[in-house]
Amino acid sequence: MTEAESGRRIAVxxxxxxxxxxxxxxxxEVGRMAAENGVDLVVAVGGHLAKQLALAAGAAGVPDVALVADNATAAAYVDSVLAPGDVVLVKASRGGMLWQVAQALTGKPVTGL
Structure with a gap:
């Protein structure tokens, strides 16, 4: 098993x-799909709609679920739990500006503030 295969699947x-x-x-449905696809941790970012995603993910079997209000909090949380071999997917509509999470996690300057 490679290092990437031994880590967790994290979806922001x-x-x-x-x-x-x-x-x-x-x-x-996205929350349920995360469970169906073996995601180990869902970090839902936002308000009411993110809460719906998080609740559905947990109910469908995602072992760990976090709900955070903003991108900076999401990046800080993921950075605090990230381990070698973990794989992180970051996805939202363009308006959510989740590229900021990816930038923060990869040490790049955060744009679009």
Whole structure:
């Protein structure tokens, strides 16, 4: 087993802001999909929609779930729990600016403040 295969799967997931009436159910579906795909930790970033994602992920079997309000908190939290071999996916709509989390975790200057 390689180092990457021995680590956890971490998904930092922000709100999808363009979904209209389907937004709540779509966020719940993303949470369920995280469980189906073997994600070990979901970090949901945002408000009400992120909470729906986090609740669905936990109910579907994701072992660890965190709900944070903003990108800086998400980056600090993930950095504090990150271990060698862990793989991190960062995804949200463009409006969520989750690239800031990826920049922070890779030591690059955070843009778009």
């Amino acid at each position: 997931l922000g709100e999808m802001l363009e979904l209209g009436d389907e937004a709540v159910e779509a966020h719940r």
